Amino acid sequence: MVKPLDICILAAGKGSRMRSSTPKVLQPLAGKPLLGHLLDTADALQPHQIHVVVGPDDTELQAAYATRDNINWVVQADRLGTGHAVMQAAPFFSGEGPVLIMLGDAPLIRLNTLKKMLATPADLVVLSVQLDDPTGYGRIKRNGKGEVMAIVEDKDADDVTRQIQEINSGVMLSAAGLIKPWLGQLDNQNKQQEYYLTDMIAVAARQHHRVDTVMADDRMEVAGVNDFIQLAELERSYQQSQAAAFMAQGMHIVDPARFDVRGQVSFGKDVRVDINVIFEGEVTLGDGVNIGPNCVIKDSQIGAASIIKANSVIDGAVVSEACSVGPFARLRPGAYLHNEAAVGNFVEVKKSTLGKGSKASHLSYLGDSMIGENVNIGAGTITCNYDGVSKWQTQIGDDVFVGSNTALVAPVSLAEGVTVAAGSTITTDVPADNLAVGRGRQRNIPNWHKPAKTLKED
Numbered sequence: 001m002v003k004p005l006d007i008c009i010l011a012a013g014k015g016s017r018m019r020s021s022t023p024k025v026l027q028p029l030a031g032k033p034l035l036g037h038l039l040d041t042a043d044a045l046q047p048h049q050i051h052v053v054v055g056p057d058d059t060e061l062q063a064a065y066a067t068r069d070n071i072n073w074v075v076q077a078d079r080l081g082t083g084h085a086v087m088q089a090a091p092f093f094s095g096e097g098p099v100l101i102m103l104g105d106a107p108l109i110r111l112n113t114l115k116k117m118l119a120t121p122a123d124l125v126v127l128s129v130q131l132d133d134p135t136g137y138g139r140i141k142r143n144g145k146g147e148v149m150a151i152v153e154d155k156d157a158d159d160v161t162r163q164i165q166e167i168n169s170g171v172m173l174s175a176a177g178l179i180k181p182w183l184g185q186l187d188n189q190n191k192q193q194e195y196y197l198t199d200m201i202a203v204a205a206r207q208h209h210r211v212d213t214v215m216a217d218d219r220m221e222v223a224g225v226n227d228f229i230q231l232a233e234l235e236r237s238y239q240q241s242q243a244a245a246f247m248a249q250g251m252h253i254v255d256p257a258r259f260d261v262r263g264q265v266s267f268g269k270d271v272r273v274d275i276n277v278i279f280e281g282e283v284t285l286g287d288g289v290n291i292g293p294n295c296v297i298k299d300s301q302i303g304a305a306s307i308i309k310a311n312s313v314i315d316g317a318v319v320s321e322a323c324s325v326g327p328f329a330r331l332r333p334g335a336y337l338h339n340e341a342a343v344g345n346f347v348e349v350k351k352s353t354l355g356k357g358s359k360a361s362h363l364s365y366l367g368d369s370m371i372g373e374n375v376n377i378g379a380g381t382i383t384c385n386y387d388g389v390s391k392w393q394t395q396i397g398d399d400v401f402v403g404s405n406t407a408l409v410a411p412v413s414l415a416e417g418v419t420v421a422a423g424s425t426i427t428t429d430v431p432a433d434n435l436a437v438g439r440g441r442q443r444n445i446p447n448w449h450k451p452a453k454t455l456k457e458d
C-alpha cells in the first residue's frame with residue numbers, strides 16, 4: 001500500500017526584499033498568489049495534508065485560504081531558517097511516510113517533476129537545476145563518484161564551491177521517519193545564524209543514506225521570487241509559455257511578448273488577438289473572434305465572429321455572435337449583447353440587454369435597461385437609472401429610435417416602434433409607434449445685437 005503523502009510548504013519568510021506590506025507568497029503571478037500556484041500543484045498529488053508554515057503575523061494569508069480544509073497552518077514564531085521552519089511542522093506529519101517540502105516563493109514547479117521525484121528510489125531526493133548564473137542559490141556538492149555530499153549556501157560558500165552551477169531548488173522529498181531525527185542534528189553555525197534545511201543533506205550523507213537528485217528541465221520551474229525584479233521575470237516567462245501553448249492550439253497572437261492571461265481562456269478556431277490584451281478570470285472566445293489592441297477582458301463570453309475593437313474594457317459580460325464592441329467601449333457586469341448588436345466608442349453598458357441588431361454607437365450610458373431588437377440608441381443617450389437612493393429600470397421595445405442627447409429618466413418604458421426626438425428628457429412612458437418630444441421649443445429672435453466689448457477703466 002502507498003503511504004499517505006504529507007506536503008510541507010515554507011512560507012514564513014518576511015519577504016523583506018519586496019518592501020511590501022503584502023506577504024510575499026500572496027503576491028500575484030498571472031493573477032494568482034504565488035502560494036495559490038503551489039497549492040493547486042500540491043492538490044493534484046492528492047496529499048493527506050498540506051502543512052503551510054507561516055509567520056505569526058500572517059493572518060492575511062490564512063484568511064485568503066480560509067475555505068480550504070486540507071491546510072494545516074503551522075506558525076513559526078521566530079524565523080530562524082528553513083530547517084527551523086520544518087521543525088515546527090514535523091510534529092504534525094501524519095506518520096513515518098513521505099514528506100514533500102516546497103518553498104512558498106518558487107511557484108512554477110511542475111506536477112510531472114514532483115511525480116518524477118516521488119518515483120525516485122532514494123532516502124532523500126533533492127530537486128536541482130543547472131544554472132549559468134547560480135549566484136544566491138545553495139550549491140549541490142558531490143564527491144568524486146558523483147554522490148551528493150552536501151548543499152552549501154551561497155553566503156557560506158568558498159570560491160571553489162561558488163563555481164558549482166548545479167543548485168538546490170529547495171524542493172525535497174524524504175520520509176517523516178528520517179526527517180525528524182535529521183532535523184534534530186541541525187545547528188545554526190553559519191553566516192546567517194539560521195537552521196538551514198539544506199544541512200540535512202550532509203547529515204544524511206554522513207549516515208550513508210542514499211541521497212539523489214532529480215534535475216528540472218526548465219530553470220523557471222525552480223526560480224524563486226525574492227524581489228519584484230524576479231517576480232516580473234517569472235511573470236513574463238509564464239505568460240510567454242502560456243502564449244506559446246495557445247499559439248500551438250491555433251490562436252493568432254500578434255505578439256506573444258505583449259499577451260497576458262490571468263485566469264482561464266478557452267477559445268475556438270481563427271481567434272486573433274492584437275497586442276497588449278489582458279484576459280482575467282474565466283474568458284471564452286468563439287470561432288473567429290477578433291480582439292483589437294489594449295483590451296481588458298474579464299469573466300466574459302465573446303461569441304463567434306464578434307469583433308472587439310481597440311481599448312475596450314469588458315467585465316462580466318456576454319457578447320453573442322457577430323457583435324461589434326468599441327473602440328473605447330466599456331461593458332460592465334450584467335451587460336448582455338444579443339447577436340449582431342453593436343456598442344461603439346465611449347459607450348458604457350451595465351446590467352443591460354441589447355437585443356439582436358441593436359446599436360448604441362457613440363457616447364452613451366445604458367444601465368439597468370432591457371432593450372429590444374433593431375433599436376437605435378442615438379449619441380449621448382443616458383439612462384438616468386439612479387435617483388440618488390435607488391436604481392430603476394428602463395424598458396425599450398423593438399424598433400425604437402432614440403434621438404441624440406436623450407435623457408431617459410427611469411423607471412420609464414418606450415413601447416415598440418417609438419421615436420424619441422433628439423434632446424428629449426423622457427419622464428413618462430411612451431405608447432407604441434408614438435413620437436415623443438420632451439424639450440423646449442426653439443425660438444429664433446431676429447436682429448440680435450451681439451454684446452459689444454467695453455473698455456476697462458483702471
Ligand code: UD1
Binds near residue numbers: 103197226
Ligand atoms: C533557499 C535555500 C537554497 C536554495 C533556495 C532556492 C536554505 C537554507 N536555502 O535559499 O539552498 O537554493 O532557497 O530558492 O534552505 N522560510 C520560512 N522560515 C524561515 C526562513 C524561510 O518559512 O525561517 C521560507 C520562506 O518564506 C521562503 C523559503 O522558506 O518561502 C525560502 O527562504 P529564503 O529565505 O527565500 O531562502 P533562500 O535564501 O532563497
Ligand code: CA
Binds near residue numbers: 224226
Ligand atoms: Ca528564496
